[in-house]
Amino acid sequence: MNKEWPIWEIFIRSKNGLEHRHAGSLHAADAEMAIQNARDVYTRRQEGVSVWVVESKYVTASNPEKSGELFEPAKDKVYRHPTFYNLPDELKHM
């Protein structure tokens, strides 16, 4: 029998008040072991106070070849940024 342990994506919250962020991935037989391993691999220097683990096969990623149609429409919408609007210099608190 030669079965590889599945791959898990690891998300770490570095401290309360901050979001979980992707730290990397690792192999583990199940979720419990993934959390144990994540503790050893990604938080040896107090990098985290909370861990999420998700088996990689459940992550759906956008296709880089489609990134144009997905993300470029935002490119020409400068009016979504505050600096687009011309206001007098003497105006304060805005």
Added chain:
Amino acid sequence: MENNTRDLEAEFQARIDRGENIEAKDWMPEKYRKTHIRQISQHAHSEVVGMLPEGNWISRAPSLRRKVALLAKVQDEAGHGLYLYSAAETLGISRDELVEQLLDGTAKYSSIFNYPTLTWADMGAVGWLVDGAAIINQVMLTKTSYGPYARAMVRICKEESFHQRQGYEIMLALCNGSEAQKRMAQDALNRFWWPSLMMFGPRDEDSPNTEQSMKWKIKKKTNDELRQQFVDQTVPQADILGLIIPDPDLKWNDDKGGYDFGEIDWDEFWDVVKGNGPCNQKRLDDRNAAWDNGKWVREAAIAHAEKQASRRVSKSA
């Protein structure tokens, strides 16, 4: 079709030239993928095999302070191996394939770990010189073009600087100790100096991959440039210890603003690469034994996970 590939390659090179990172799912030339699998996995194997010469001294460390530091360093190396294996796996090779390549000898790892660690001073020399040389290479690689590799390197570099400092502190303690201790430190430097210089690889003119690697921004400096940087930064560190670098040709060159140094024994270099170093066989035997002896654990963990999963299914049914 062929035109299409050529267009893709041109666009790929343009992205590299603009300084963009390449990510796992992006199109890349097959050779870029293969080169990275080879390089990242060699790097991962080096971290893993690198645990062996130091693991050798954990139980014999001279104090608790030294012992916890060495243990933490070896643990870091296990972690670094794992970051790197993960980065290699993003390129479409499985962990088991990578491990197999190490165990059957088809994959290489850094030759430095095929030298024995004979005395406690070797723990100092390894941290100071071997980690010092590795850091120079790894700092460069934090800017490498492949995103997952670069990110692994950033994490590794952050952790690695303690490795070198703990090694230097060992050397410092020995050099400030008795005559015998200082002799032991000098002996370790004598044995590790040249193999450390070899860590940067063959001379530029004998390194056929360098040109392509520079073009793809896998490397940003050549082997000889990195080696020079290592010598220039290490010589003053040896002076502080009061140790003598075992190279009669070593001298400051004002014109180039760096040290001239003697010729590496390239026959020895190639001999160790080919598997004939003092510890090549031992390292591979140890890795194979660890893999074989851990087989039942890997299988039991899978069996346990499957049983738990099937219980959850039957409970929810």
